[in-house]
Amino acid sequence: MTELQLQRSQNSHTISLLVANKPGVLLRISLIFSRRGFNIESLVVSPTLDGRFSRMTITAQGDPSILEQIIKQAAKLVDVVHATEHKDISAVQKELALVKVKLNPETTGRVLQVVEHFKATTVDLTSNSLIIQATGSSEKLDAMISFLSEYGIIELVRTGKIVMARGKEKT
Amino acid sequence: MTKKLITGAELLIQYLEKKGVDIIFGYPGGAAIPIFDALVDSKIKLVLVRHEQGAAHIADGYARATGKPGVVLVTSGPGATNTVTGIITAMMDSVPMIVLCGQTITTSLGKDAFQEADVFGITAPIVKHSYLVKNPVDIPRIVEESFYICSTGRPGPVVIDLPKDITGAMTPIQDSPPVMDIPGYTFPTHARSKDIQKIANYIKQSHRPLILAGQGALISEAYNEIQELAETIQAPVVNTLLGKGVFPENHPLSLGMLGMHGTAYANKALTRCDLILSIGSRWDDRITPGKIERFCPDAVKLHIDIDPAEINKIVVPDASAVGDAKLVLRDLIPLLGKLNTKEWLKEVDQYRRKFPLNYKKTGGLKAQHVIDELYKLTKGDAIVTTDVGQHQMWAAQFFKSHFSRSWISSGGAGTMGFGFPAAIGAQFGCSKKTVIAIVGDGGFQMTAFELSTAMLHKLPIKIVVIDNKFLGMVRQWQQLFYDDRLSGVNLEGNPDFVKLAEAYGVKGFRIKRAADVRKILSRALAYSDGPCLIHAEVIKEDNVFPMIPAGGAAEDMLIEAPKVKMEKPKGST
Ligand SMILES: Cc1cc2nc3c(=O)[nH]c(=O)nc-3n(C[C@H](O)[C@H](O)[C@H](O)COP(=O)(O)OP(=O)(O)OC[C@H]3O[C@@H](n4cnc5c(N)ncnc54)[C@H](O)[C@@H]3O)c2cc1C
Ligand SMILES: Cc1ncc(C[n+]2csc(CCOP(=O)(O)OP(=O)(O)O)c2C)c(N)n1
Numbered sequence: 001m002t003e004l005q006l007q008r009s010q011n012s013h014t015i016s017l018l019v020a021n022k023p024g025v026l027l028r029i030s031l032i033f034s035r036r037g038f039n040i041e042s043l044v045v046s047p048t049l050d051g052r053f054s055r056m057t058i059t060a061q062g063d064p065s066i067l068e069q070i071i072k073q074a075a076k077l078v079d080v081v082h083a084t085e086h087k088d089i090s091a092v093q094k095e096l097a098l099v100k101v102k103l104n105p106e107t108t109g110r111v112l113q114v115v116e117h118f119k120a121t122t123v124d125l126t127s128n129s130l131i132i133q134a135t136g137s138s139e140k141l142d143a144m145i146s147f148l149s150e151y152g153i154i155e156l157v158r159t160g161k162i163v164m165a166r167g168k169e170k171t
Numbered sequence: 172m173t174k175k176l177i178t179g180a181e182l183l184i185q186y187l188e189k190k191g192v193d194i195i196f197g198y199p200g201g202a203a204i205p206i207f208d209a210l211v212d213s214k215i216k217l218v219l220v221r222h223e224q225g226a227a228h229i230a231d232g233y234a235r236a237t238g239k240p241g242v243v244l245v246t247s248g249p250g251a252t253n254t255v256t257g258i259i260t261a262m263m264d265s266v267p268m269i270v271l272c273g274q275t276i277t278t279s280l281g282k283d284a285f286q287e288a289d290v291f292g293i294t295a296p297i298v299k300h301s302y303l304v305k306n307p308v309d310i311p312r313i314v315e316e317s318f319y320i321c322s323t324g325r326p327g328p329v330v331i332d333l334p335k336d337i338t339g340a341m342t343p344i345q346d347s348p349p350v351m352d353i354p355g356y357t358f359p360t361h362a363r364s365k366d367i368q369k370i371a372n373y374i375k376q377s378h379r380p381l382i383l384a385g386q387g388a389l390i391s392e393a394y395n396e397i398q399e400l401a402e403t404i405q406a407p408v409v410n411t412l413l414g415k416g417v418f419p420e421n422h423p424l425s426l427g428m429l430g431m432h433g434t435a436y437a438n439k440a441l442t443r444c445d446l447i448l449s450i451g452s453r454w455d456d457r458i459t460p461g462k463i464e465r466f467c468p469d470a471v472k473l474h475i476d477i478d479p480a481e482i483n484k485i486v487v488p489d490a491s492a493v494g495d496a497k498l499v500l501r502d503l504i505p506l507l508g509k510l511n512t513k514e515w516l517k518e519v520d521q522y523r524r525k526f527p528l529n530y531k532k533t534g535g536l537k538a539q540h541v542i543d544e545l546y547k548l549t550k551g552d553a554i555v556t557t558d559v560g561q562h563q564m565w566a567a568q569f570f571k572s573h574f575s576r577s578w579i580s581s582g583g584a585g586t587m588g589f590g591f592p593a594a595i596g597a598q599f600g601c602s603k604k605t606v607i608a609i610v611g612d613g614g615f616q617m618t619a620f621e622l623s624t625a626m627l628h629k630l631p632i633k634i635v636v637i638d639n640k641f642l643g644m645v646r647q648w649q650q651l652f653y654d655d656r657l658s659g660v661n662l663e664g665n666p667d668f669v670k671l672a673e674a675y676g677v678k679g680f681r682i683k684r685a686a687d688v689r690k691i692l693s694r695a696l697a698y699s700d701g702p703c704l705i706h707a708e709v710i711k712e713d714n715v716f717p718m719i720p721a722g723g724a725a726e727d728m729l730i731e732a733p734k735v736k737m738e739k740p741k742g743s744t
Contacts, residue, residue: 020355023303024291031296052354072480078300078320081355 012041013067014086014093016163016171017056018048020079029056029080032073038062042095042160053081055171057162059138084171091163091171097141098123099132102152111151118144129154174343179307180209182342183271183333186314186349188215192242194233194599196226200246202273202286205338207244218599218628221620223250225592227257228618231266232596235579236554236604238392240267240321241596247273248286251332252293256586258328259297263583264413265390267326269317270294276336277305290332299327304334307342311349319351324358325478326390359477361502362494369490371506373446373471379515380406381444383429383458386413386582387451387476388496389575394418396500397450403504405512407519409437411452413582416572421551426519427528427571429725430458432564435526435717438725440519446471451496453478454485455583461722461742475499526717526730528568535710536685538562538637542569544688545607545635548696553605554579554597558590558614561643564715566609588617591634595621598630605633605696612638612665622675625702633695634677634704636668639711647714651732652739672704682707 019025044057075083120134165171194216199207210217220226223245230241251272261268275284291303300320302313317329401408401424408418409429429437447470459466474488482491492499530539556579557563572578581589594608646660669679680695695705719728722742
């Protein structure tokens with residue numbers, strides 16, 4: 001990892017929120033981040049088993065001491081049931097990426113090697129491009145994308161990180 | 172049998188009545204007409220204000236004086252946006268308030284309809300919670316939830332946006348009580364006993380303890396508990412601006428207000444204590460330095476607050492208890508016994524004698540003199556509201572608060588224009604009490620039109636306009652920290668406030684000379700035929716001391732005007 005990457009990953013936080021499935025929740029939560037100058041890097045909102053609630057997983061960059069405030073302020077919102085930060089060890093963290101890469105006869109073989117190495121799959125093939133689907137930790141996806149960039153990435157879409165606490169812990 | 176149908180607005184008013192609402196402060200408009208219509212047949216009193224900001228501050232004053240939520244009713248668009256200053260004022264100072272806003276019809280939402288404003292969005296950062304009602308059937312539940320949310324835990328304003336087709340729609344009356352659906356809303360009550368024990372252990376080891384009483388103690392009605400605690404451990408008590416009255420400022424253990432313009436003895440005690448226990452104060456930057464390491468560096472810091480987000484926000488305490496102040500103190504007091512603080516109380520007494528609050532009655536009419544005399548004439552038995560500025564600080568210093576809910580001032584937002592309408596609300600809430608609004612010439616002019624409201628309801632408020640013909644507090648900063656380069660602070664050309672009052676049918680009194688203060692104030696206090704205004708033409712260039720320059724620590728306190736040039740303060744404002 002470069003120094004910059006290291007610093008980024010230390011200051012990058014993953015927060016999971018269980019929220020009431022009501023209009024305006026996303027607005028209120030994003031205001032808590034923006035008011036304190038935090039930039040949200042990724043945000044995933046998804047249904048839970050119980051239709052009354054949604055799950056939000058947010059990754060954001062910023063000072064850990066401000067993060068404590070953010071989590072507490074978020075937890076205080078009427079529509080938030082709970083908010084927790086998840087560290088790597090205590091939770092499974094996954095993300096999915098779709099990467100559209102340029103293809104030409106000289107590079108195809110090497111691109112497919114990268115796909116294989118990262119246990120990714122190809123999901124679309126045209127004469128001059130290939131869409132690769134990969135899942136894994138965000139760091140793994142970062143690494144794969146950096147390899148692929150050599151061959152020319154046309155488009156990139158990532159879902160943003162989702163997390164689930166291990167074992168008995170609740171997410 | 173089919174149920175009787177009524178309008179959404181009628182359902183709303185029915186449930187407001189069920190929640191015990193007996194007064195609403197409002198201003199009508201197209202989108203709110205169905206609600207105003209439903210009020211015609213209700214026993215709820217509707218008070219028509221003269222500006223929606225006035226309505227919000229009146230409701231705020233009502234809530235702070237009574238402890239009951241104040242209710243505001245306005246129309247959509249500009250009507251609703253005019254309440255924004257009032258909403259943030261209530262939010263910053265944790266005041267329970269409900270703001271009902273008319274809104275365009277649901278099918279027009281987001282289409283730039285006439286007088287449409289995204290009130291939900293505009294107010295989202297400054298409310299405790301808010302609703303956009305989409306179905307009249309939800310109204311009882313939303314009213315139930317709103318009252319519960321605004322007045323429990325850490326109180327705050329709730330906005331309910333009510334589209335006109337929803338308030339106008341026919342909907343069945345509901346027989347069963349509404350069921351709240353707020354699974355995410357909880358608030359602490361009792362604190363964990365191990366946290367309380369830890370606090371007790373620290374207190375037992377202290378030789379120079381200091382209690383800091385904030386508005387949270389007042390909200391939780393912990394007056395008896397604070398008194399019992401202070402007397403048990405024999406600790407002096409300082410209070411914040413908003414904590415005035417929760418511990419009687421005429422009690423021998425009271426040192427009055429601390430902070431930027433607090434008493435010198437309160438701030439001296441702050442520099443010397445070996446333990447400070449905050450009970451419902453949020454360590455605002457008017458009482459803590461910008462460099463927080465400089466705040467009571469050698470003292471143990473203890474924090475009791477109902478809001479977990481306040482713990483570690485400014486001060487990282489040695490121990491804390493998250494819970495309701497009254498309940499926490501009830502659990503804490505039995506763990507404590509008398510402390511030997513004789514030396515400490517003696518030391519504090521010396522500060523009290525050495526650095527008393529004072530002013531001179533000579534050299535022209537002084538604001539302090541007017542306020543001091545008001546205090547003496549009423550013996551402190553009054554509800555005082557203030558506006559924002561120098562007069563606010565002098566009022567905090569010289570009008571000692573003996574009771575809780577007897578001091579109403581905009582602290583967190585520092586909203587000019589708050590004081591007078593807040594007095595109207597306080598008088599509506601407490602008809603038997605003497606209510607005095609101490610306001611500056613600048614701030615009063617921001618909401619003076621509510622003289623109509625006060626006059627029409629014959630509210631016997633005493634409005635004391637401290638007229639120094641300056642935006643005094645800002646001028647003070649410019650004089651002290653900006654080389655006396657005055658900019659945008661001159662209010663020369665103020666109206667004759669007595670005539671202004673008279674134009675509204677309000678009785679006016681004028682004080683120009685120090686010798687007349689007592690006589691004229693006595694007359695004004697005896698006047699009971701509706702509101703009266705006392706125009707006090709005070710000297711123009713007096714400044715408030717003691718003062719801790721913004722960002723500074725208690726050690727940096729100026730007891731009187733500095734003789735040397737001051738640096739620009741580093742603190743925010
Ligand atoms: C011009 C100007 C000058 C000022 N100068 C000063 C000054 O010199 N000194 C000063 O003190 N202030 C001053 N202020 C006011 C200051 O800005 C703050 O508003 C004030 O200090 C806040 O007081 P507080 O923390 O007690 O109240 P709040 O801000 O209302 O905070 C109350 C706290 O109590 C908690 N709470 C609420 N309910 C409960 C409960 N049931 N149990 C336990 N906790 C609860 C809340 O969570 C919150 O943390 C000034 C304001 C202005 C406009
Ligand atoms: C709405 C609003 N605008 C501006 C300010 C900034 N401000 C704080 S105190 C003050 C001066 C107040 O002057 P005045 O009402 O005459 O009272 P004085 O300080 O002279 O007692 C100003 C402009 C404010 N607090 N509120």
